[in-house]
Amino acid sequence: MPARDFGRGAAGAAALGAADELAAFRARFALPKDGRRTLTYLCGHSLGLMPRAAPSAVEAELVRWAELGVEGHFGAGGWLDYHERFAAPLAALTGAKTDEVVAMNTLTVNLHLMLVSFFRPTRRRYRILIERDAFPSDRYAVQSQLRFHGLDPREALLELGPRRGSFELDVERLETLLEREGERVALILLPGVQYLSGERLDIGALTRLARRHGCAIGFDLAHAIGNVPLALHRDGPDFAVWCSYKYLNAGPGAVGGCFVHRRSAAAQGLPRFEGWWGHDVRRRFLMERKFAPLRGANAWQLSNPPIFSLAPLAASLALFAEAGFARLRDKSVALTGRLIDLLEAELGRRARILTPRGAERRGAQVALRFDPPPKRAAQLAQRLRAAGVVADWRPPDVLRLAPVPLYNRFEDVHAAVRALKRTLDA
Numbered sequence: 001m002p003a004r005d006f007g008r009g010a011a012g013a014a015a016l017g018a019a020d021e022l023a024a025f026r027a028r029f030a031l032p033k034d035g036r037r038t039l040t041y042l043c044g045h046s047l048g049l050m051p052r053a054a055p056s057a058v059e060a061e062l063v064r065w066a067e068l069g070v071e072g073h074f075g076a077g078g079w080l081d082y083h084e085r086f087a088a089p090l091a092a093l094t095g096a097k098t099d100e101v102v103a104m105n106t107l108t109v110n111l112h113l114m115l116v117s118f119f120r121p122t123r124r125r126y127r128i129l130i131e132r133d134a135f136p137s138d139r140y141a142v143q144s145q146l147r148f149h150g151l152d153p154r155e156a157l158l159e160l161g162p163r164r165g166s167f168e169l170d171v172e173r174l175e176t177l178l179e180r181e182g183e184r185v186a187l188i189l190l191p192g193v194q195y196l197s198g199e200r201l202d203i204g205a206l207t208r209l210a211r212r213h214g215c216a217i218g219f220d221l222a223h224a225i226g227n228v229p230l231a232l233h234r235d236g237p238d239f240a241v242w243c244s245y246k247y248l249n250a251g252p253g254a255v256g257g258c259f260v261h262r263r264s265a266a267a268q269g270l271p272r273f274e275g276w277w278g279h280d281v282r283r284r285f286l287m288e289r290k291f292a293p294l295r296g297a298n299a300w301q302l303s304n305p306p307i308f309s310l311a312p313l314a315a316s317l318a319l320f321a322e323a324g325f326a327r328l329r330d331k332s333v334a335l336t337g338r339l340i341d342l343l344e345a346e347l348g349r350r351a352r353i354l355t356p357r358g359a360e361r362r363g364a365q366v367a368l369r370f371d372p373p374p375k376r377a378a379q380l381a382q383r384l385r386a387a388g389v390v391a392d393w394r395p396p397d398v399l400r401l402a403p404v405p406l407y408n409r410f411e412d413v414h415a416a417v418r419a420l421k422r423t424l425d426a
């Protein structure tokens with residue numbers, strides 16, 4: 001579905017809309033409204049919309065609880081192995097084997113669990129490398145892990161800055177840094193898609209680079225899962241973590257997930273924080289004293305999962321399966337391509353697009369800066385909101401817009417650019 005085959009005007013959007021095989025999925029989501037006006041929602045990079053099937057998925061578990069009490073844990077659809085239903089769809093979305101993924105906890109919790117296992121500082125190799133614009137929670141997690149090991153983050157945390165005036169990860173500088181410091185780096189943590197700029201990183205190439213220098217490597221996939229194609233098993237990072245409330249549409253604070261590569265999970269002597277949900281499921285209720293880990297990522301589970309927070313994820317993943325990820329990605333590339341074309345055509349030099357142009361190097365999100373910067377920058381998103389467009393603003397002065405292929409239309413992209421132009425002109 002190439003964006004350029006159609007005219008730039010509203011007629012072009014209508015033609016693209018008519019050719020959109022996935023258009024019917026929009027009706028499967030609750031669309032936020034402002035009075036009677038349906039909002040133009042381009043904020044799925046922050047919180048995805050609610051699948052209409054989510055309330056009944058939660059309701060079904062409430063009814064099970066009401067009707068069965070403790071016996072709801074057992075039998076068909078029971079909660080004892082409830083999380084197992086997520087392995088296949090999550091493996092499909094991440095390009096993993098089913099024993100490499102698990103739905104559990106939230107992103108930062110999972111990151112800590114992974115750092116416990118894969119950040120194993122020695123006297124010579126004790127540093128963690130992150131990007132300068134890493135999401136704050138990732139930074140807090142690695143800083144606190146360093147301190148936990150008696151290390152001073154001011155010395156042991158290495159930060160890779162972008163080239164001056166750029167927001168993109170500078171792989172050349174990363175290579176140079178690793179040539180110099182690689183022997184002292186124990187672990188590298190990078191995003192799959194950068195939260196601010198929307199840049200998609202090459203997980204395979206970065207993993208190979210980390211391996212060449214003997215470093216463990218993990219990825220934060222908060223902005224990547226459900227957004228861009230992933231091939232984690234093939235690419236081979238040690239671990240990855242994600243949340244499910246952005247492109248996975250599972251609701252605020254939904255249960256996140258974790259990938260542990262088979263090779264890394266099988267490593268001897270790996271330290272791990274453990275709990276009973278990681279214990280062999282057939283023997284869990286024997287109340288044994290010795291921990292018998294499940295195979296693969298499942299062994300990192302601690303507690304029995306919050307079923308009411310998992311149920312919406314099931315409703316959402318069913319939509320991904322029905323739509324097919326390849327078709328979603330094609331539409332996403334076309335939607336975002338159209339958004340970039342329109343922004344360039346309508347705003348010209350006034351807007352600087354921070355997201356890489358090439359479809360392979362981005363996901364759904366487009367990040368913008370303005371020249372000159374609006375006087376009250378943070379109010380731009382509010383003024384857009386008043387015009388019926390939901391986007392968001394992140395410091396220092398970045399506006400983020402993400403058309404999501406499951407529920408956004410080509411018309412939404414046009415409406416957003418029109419509103420943005422009017423807002424800047426006002």
Ligand SMILES: Cc1ncc(COP(=O)(O)O)c(C=O)c1O
Binds near residue numbers: 109137220222256
């Ligand atoms: C890139 C990134 N990493 C980490 C987080 C933190 O996620 P959580 O609150 O689930 O730990 C977020 C939240 O938006 C995020 O965008």
